[in-house]
Amino acid sequence: MYSFLRWFFGIPPRRLGTARPRTTTQKALDKQQRESLTAQIPGLLAQWEPILGVKAAQWRIRRMKTRWGSCNTRDKRIWLSLALADKPPRCLEYVLVHELVHLLEPSHNARFKSLMTQYLPDWKQRKKELQ
Ligand SMILES: [Zn+2]
Structure with a gap:
């Protein structure tokens, strides 16, 4: 069926795919954003991990559609x-x-919110700035 459609519409195969290739501009922007975050995150972790008494095993950056961050607590x-x-x-x-x-x-x-307030008293204000 696929090859029939290809033949019928004369559409090159990669155009039938669902993934839209990112433009060069988009790629350059991604790179800039990634570099900016990569420059900031290690310092923030070094500052906050001892304060909170926790240690992230790993951190990663990715394009997310609906959230600003997430945490896999098990890993x-x-x-x-x-x-x-x-x-x-x-x-x-x-x-x-x-x-x-x-x-x-x-x-x-409630415990989560109280911890946030304890360590970052203006967290609600900062959260609002993200909306
Ligand atoms: Zn959360």
Whole structure:
């Protein structure tokens, strides 16, 4: 069927794929954002891990559609959104602390919020700046 469609419409095979290739500009922007975050994150981790008494085993940056970050508490792996590069550094710090606090408390319960307030008293303000 596939080769029939190809023959019928004369569409080159890669155009039938679902993945849209990123433009050069997009790639350059991704690279800039990644470099900006990669320059900031190790320092923030070095600052916050001893304060919180936790240690992330790994951190990664990726393009995320709906979230600013996530934390796999079992593997202690933190994911940060590429788009944080376009936000003020205080927002990146908020997301990073949020994900590290998940290593103390996995869910967004009262304890989690109280830990956030204890360590980053203005976290709600910073969160608003991300909306
Ligand atoms: Zn969370």
